[in-house]
Amino acid sequence: MRPVRYAMVGGGEGAFIGPVHRTAAAIAGNCQLVAGAFSRDPARAARSGEALGLPAERSYPSWSALLDGERDLPADERAEFIAIVTPNHLHAPVAIAALEAGFPVLTDKPLTDTIAAAESFANAADRTGGLVGVTHTYAAYPMVRQARELVAGNRLGAVRRVAVRYTQGWLARAEDAVGKQAEWRLDPARSGLAGAFGDIGTHAFNLVETITGDPITRLSAELRAAVPGRTLDDDGAAMFHLAGGGRGTLIASQVCAGDANGLAISIWCEEAGVHWAQENPNVLRVARRNGPEEIWTPGADRGYLDPPAMRVTRTPSGHPEGYLEAFANIYHDFALAVRGRPPEDRCYASLAEGMRSMRFIAAAHRSSADNARWVELENDA
Numbered sequence: 001m002r003p004v005r006y007a008m009v010g011g012g013e014g015a016f017i018g019p020v021h022r023t024a025a026a027i028a029g030n031c032q033l034v035a036g037a038f039s040r041d042p043a044r045a046a047r048s049g050e051a052l053g054l055p056a057e058r059s060y061p062s063w064s065a066l067l068d069g070e071r072d073l074p075a076d077e078r079a080e081f082i083a084i085v086t087p088n089h090l091h092a093p094v095a096i097a098a099l100e101a102g103f104p105v106l107t108d109k110p111l112t113d114t115i116a117a118a119e120s121f122a123n124a125a126d127r128t129g130g131l132v133g134v135t136h137t138y139a140a141y142p143m144v145r146q147a148r149e150l151v152a153g154n155r156l157g158a159v160r161r162v163a164v165r166y167t168q169g170w171l172a173r174a175e176d177a178v179g180k181q182a183e184w185r186l187d188p189a190r191s192g193l194a195g196a197f198g199d200i201g202t203h204a205f206n207l208v209e210t211i212t213g214d215p216i217t218r219l220s221a222e223l224r225a226a227v228p229g230r231t232l233d234d235d236g237a238a239m240f241h242l243a244g245g246g247r248g249t250l251i252a253s254q255v256c257a258g259d260a261n262g263l264a265i266s267i268w269c270e271e272a273g274v275h276w277a278q279e280n281p282n283v284l285r286v287a288r289r290n291g292p293e294e295i296w297t298p299g300a301d302r303g304y305l306d307p308p309a310m311r312v313t314r315t316p317s318g319h320p321e322g323y324l325e326a327f328a329n330i331y332h333d334f335a336l337a338v339r340g341r342p343p344e345d346r347c348y349a350s351l352a353e354g355m356r357s358m359r360f361i362a363a364a365h366r367s368s369a370d371n372a373r374w375v376e377l378e379n380d381a
């Protein structure tokens with residue numbers, strides 16, 4: 001298969017996730033960056049495109065110029081999908097315009113900033129029939145794919161309890177909040193309805209629904225700004241119910257001093273507990289009620305792994321894979337989908353899954369504003 005051509009919106013000089021996406025796309029091996037609108041500042045955008053080796057005419061001063069320019073190119077030259085790596089408030093407007101112009105869209109999470117914008121995004125996808133993927137990265141690790149086989153595959157019995165936490169410390173104090181990444185994340189106009197619950201809580205939420213295969217139906221949440229003066233939550237916790245009867249707790253906080261990227265999940269089923277932590281991602285611990293503890297590890301020579309875990313493992317056992325490779329799994333599968341051949345166990349989140357994360361943010365916000373009242377997650381029609 002010839003590489004799938006893609007264009008990027010955002011991800012210019014000094015950006016965090018854009019370079020991660022590009023590295024991942026290169027690891028995936030079936031994608032090729034052909035164009036970009038890398039910054040809202042045209043000079044910065046041009047410098048970024050040049051540094052990436054793009055011809056000047058494919059490095060656009062704005063995302064609307066990119067969509068116009070690429071649409072006008074011959075079909076065998078133009079970008080085949082648009083990757084969106086801007087702050088949250090731009091995901092929906094860029095995606096809607098891209099879908100209207102006939103481009104599939106791979107957007108970073110959360111889907112966008114508000115429920116209204118997310119609904120417009122979903123309507124545009126319905127109207128155009130365009131393909132949408134969302135990069136809920138952590139679902140794409142080999143050991144998470146394996147955990148899903150065990151838990152959602154009902155090999156350990158029904159889920160009884162889930163404990164998921166996503167704790168970071170980089171916004172622990174007011175003076176820590178420096179740089180562009182902190183600036184927009186703390187601004188409701190660019191971040192959206194929630195702060196930490198949107199930024200990292202949505203990853204935790206997606207991980208729960210991915211591994212259990214069971215939707216969260218209702219929750220009770222307390223969100224707060226632990227650091228005085230902030231408008232959005234930087235810390236919070238929720239209790240939740242799963243449709244299948246399981247119960248769980250979710251913590252999302254960016255004020256846990258000393259923590260880096262502490263995403264960790266435990267799922268206790270009737271027969272065993274399954275434990276995975278993002279900072280040690282090549283270990284899946286399965287502790288059985290009636291047997292010794294098991295340590296599952298990835299590797300292209302691990303015959304005991306199930307196909308969905310095996311398929312996304314690149315290296316022999318003992319050669320760690322992590323964040324970049326998980327993103328690469330997403331790019332790989334999305335590129336296949338763009339060419340009309342999505343794998344059955346695709347690693348990217350669907351639009352519906354992105355929408356679920358938005359419903360989660362909205363429900364947590366609603367609950368917290370009403371003294372942690374239990375609220376139902378609204379379903380999509």
Ligand SMILES: NC(=O)c1ccc[n+]([C@@H]2O[C@H](COP(=O)([O-])OP(=O)(O)OC[C@H]3O[C@@H](n4cnc5c(N)ncnc54)[C@H](O)[C@@H]3O)[C@@H](O)[C@H]2O)c1
Binds near residue numbers: 090109135
């Ligand atoms: N999946 C993950 O693990 C993960 C991790 C980090 C961030 N993210 C998501 O990625 C997105 C970006 O986050 P980040 O930390 O990289 O932010 P960032 O501030 O580092 O980068 C944002 C980029 O968007 C560009 N931009 C802003 N307005 C633009 C416009 N009008 N046109 C073109 N470019 C524009 C900025 O110049 C910058 O290059 C967010 O939605 C965030 O939630 C996801």
